[in-house]
Amino acid sequence: TWALTTFTVRGVAPPKDFAEICAVASAILPPNHAAAIATAEPLGEVAFHRYPASRWRRYDKLRRFPAGIVPVGDSVASFNPTYGQGMTMSSIQAGHLRRVLGSGTTELA
Numbered sequence: 086t087w088a089l090t091t092f093t094v095r096g097v098a099p100p101k102d103f104a105e106i107c108a109v110a111s112a113i114l115p116p117n118h119a120a121a122i123a124t125a126e127p128l129g130e131v132a133f134h135r136y137p138a139s140r141w142r143r144y145d146k147l148r149r150f151p152a153g154i155v156p157v158g159d160s161v162a163s164f165n166p167t168y169g170q171g172m173t174m175s176s177i178q179a180g181h182l183r184r185v186l187g188s189g190t191t192e193l194a
Contacts, residue, residue: 087122087125089106089110089122090167091109091110092167099133100131101131102130102131103127106131107119107122107123110122111123134166136165136166136167139162139163139164139165140162140163141161141162142156142161144156144161155182155193157175157178157179158171158174158175158178159175161174161178162174
């Protein structure tokens with residue numbers, strides 16, 4: 086079983102069905118990969134996901150930061166999942182949090 090993801094940017098229409106996905110694959114992938122996709126049997130219909138915009142929540146701009154809260158991950162910034170940035174940013178933030186907590190400081194903001 087395979088999962089195949091295609092995506093487009095800047096207003097380019099995504100493939101609407103399996104035939105269009107195969108056409109995209111044949112245009113951009115090595116021939117053996119495109120052939121494997123073309124001979125595959127889809128398990129279901131093409132599913133679409135539209136992500137409106139990445140968002141950065143500017144906690145640093147708050148006049149008064151709430152006590153006892155340490156925002157990390159999507160609560161700080163949410164990214165279009167197509168690019169795989171969210172998990173990377175969350176893991177970097179977790180690493181920073183670990184270092185700060187390990188230092189013994191009580192000032193996290």
